[in-house]
Amino acid sequence: MLFHHHPSIGVIGLGYVGLPLAVELSFFFDVVGFDISSSRIQELKEGTDRTREVSPERLRKCNARFTQDSKDLSLQSLYIVTVPTPITPALEPDLSLLKLACQTLGPILRSGNIIIFESTVYPGVSQDLCGQWLEEKSGLKCGKDFFLGYSPERINPGDHQHNLSSVTKVIAGQNTEVTDIMKRLYGSINGNNIFVAKSIKVAEAAKVLENTQRDINIACMNEMSQICQAAGISVYDVLDAAETKWNFLPFRPGLVGGHCIGVDPYYLSFFAKQHKVSSNVILAGRQINEEMTHMMVKTVKHLPKGSRVAVLGLTFKEGVPDLRNSKAIQVVQELQSLYSLQVFDPYALPSEVEDILGIPLESCFQPPYDAILLLVPHSLYTEMLSSEVKSLLTENGYVFDIKGVWRPFAWEKIQYWTL
The missing domain is CATH 1.10.1040.10 (N-(1-d-carboxylethyl)-l-norvaline Dehydrogenase; domain 2)
Structure with missing residues (x-):
């Protein structure tokens, strides 16, 4: 087996998980970061990360090389796959991006390569499915010619306290040699804060x-x-x-x-x-949890039709620009035909908001509003003073505050709702 004590690394997928990993590993290893999005590669080369997980300064200092060409991965000895694993409309696993990653890697695999998966899956996917997809495209045998590992990502988007350097990394290799290499690999960026799971299936299930x-x-x-x-x-x-x-x-x-x-x-x-x-x-x-979206819509529907409503927060959680599977977006979509909505979010990308909702992302308030709908408590909103909030509203206006962040305010002449 051609295991390398100091592997060269290819990171497949440069989103919330892959980019921080590629950046941190590049200070210790030779790293190539690969993504199928040409716009993503271009912005990274220009020193910009739209996810805000890596600062411009850290991105400029890192040694990773970013590419959209899979051929640039061919000389690496170890690959880490960090692509998304969403669900289908039928609420079943959608492994299409994971399969595509394996089909991309298959033709360039060489004897002795290691492939580590970080994508969230159910137990058995890495060995039973990914191993098979890699075999089909490479002509090599899993567990004999190339070897697998699994290390679940634990990045919490927008949380700069629990990051790669501070959280315990769970790892599992197909054999002890792979596990030892994973220990050195991940231990280099988190002070050897490593937990070795009993098997790849155990790590997947965890x-x-x-x-x-x-x-x-x-x-x-x-x-x-x-x-x-x-x-x-x-x-x-x-x-x-x-x-x-x-x-x-x-x-x-x-x-x-x-x-x-x-x-x-x-x-x-x-x-x-x-x-x-x-x-x-x-x-x-x-x-x-899915019913909460409908409950929120039902609550707001008590407003008279045509009311002017300021919607604060559209991303899936506070402090991040990610709109994927955002329940705030779903609430807005269900209210759009009933009310005159203006939407605000300091983190969301205007182009993405307009593509999804068909209305512009506003940057300046245009009061008075009949109601304010606070869906995502970004710090910009939680730090607002009572007088600032009230100045945006008509007399006897409504405030819908699902997270209860404005509960301490006195709400004379304002109709305030929270859970």
């Missing part, structure tokens, strides 16, 4: 469990918020009291979107169904 557990806990809070609504009380007042207990888990209600928490549970439920195992709790959590 990743989907992490996000599924979070989804279920948020679903509990969302269901509780509906119970509190029926009781005429705020779930946030209830949480303030409950969180004084030492072992209470501090989950909060809200819209659950994005490409991880709102997606990964379906990978587990798909695997469970294939093996005739129940996933009732997982699917119940997903149903509850």
Whole structure:
């Protein structure tokens, strides 16, 4: 086996996961970053990262070479695949990008190469499917000519505290030699904060469990918020009291979107169904969280038709520009035909917003508004003063604040709603 103690690396996919990884590894190894998007490669070469995960300064200093040509990967000895794994309209795993990555790598694989997957999958995908796709395109044998590893990504978009250098990296190799190389590889960028899982399947399952557990806990809070609504009380007042207990888990209600928490549970439920195992709790959590979008729309629909509404926040969570699977976007789409909406978001890309919604992303308020709909609590909005918010509204205007960030304000002559 031609394992390298100091491998040259190809990172496949340069999004929220792949780019930070390629950048950090480039300070220790020879790194080529590959992406199928020519516009993405161009902006990275110009020192810009639209995801805001890597600062312009860090991007300029890194030693990674960025390319759209798979031939530029052919001399690397180790590959890390970080492509998205979304779901289909039927709520089943969509592995098409993962398969495409394997088909891209297959023709350039050489004996002794290692391929590490970071994409979220259900147990068995890396070896049973990816290994087969690589074999078909390379003519090589998995486990004999080339070798696999798995290390689930744990990047939390917009969170610069829990990043590659600070979080524990879970790894698993197809054999002990691969695992040892993965230890050195990932340990170089996080101070050797490594956990070796028992197998690749264990590491795959751990990743989907992490996000599924979070989804279920948020679903509990969302269901509780509906119970509190029926009781005429705020779930946030209830949480303030409950969180004084030492072992209470501090989950909060809200819209659950994005490409991880709102997606990964379906990978587990798909695997469970294939093996005739129940996933009732997982699917119940997903149903509850999906219903929150409709609950939000139903709440706002009490406004008179034609009302002018300022919508604050469109991305899937605060502090990021990512609009993928954003529940805020879905809320806006369901309200567009009823109201005159102006949409605001300091992180979203104007071109993406206009492509999705067909209306411009506004940068300046044009009061007065009949209502303000705060969907995503970016810091720009949470730091607003009471007087600033009220100055945007007509007398007896409405405020819909799903996260309850403006609860401390006095709302005389304003009709305020939160969970």
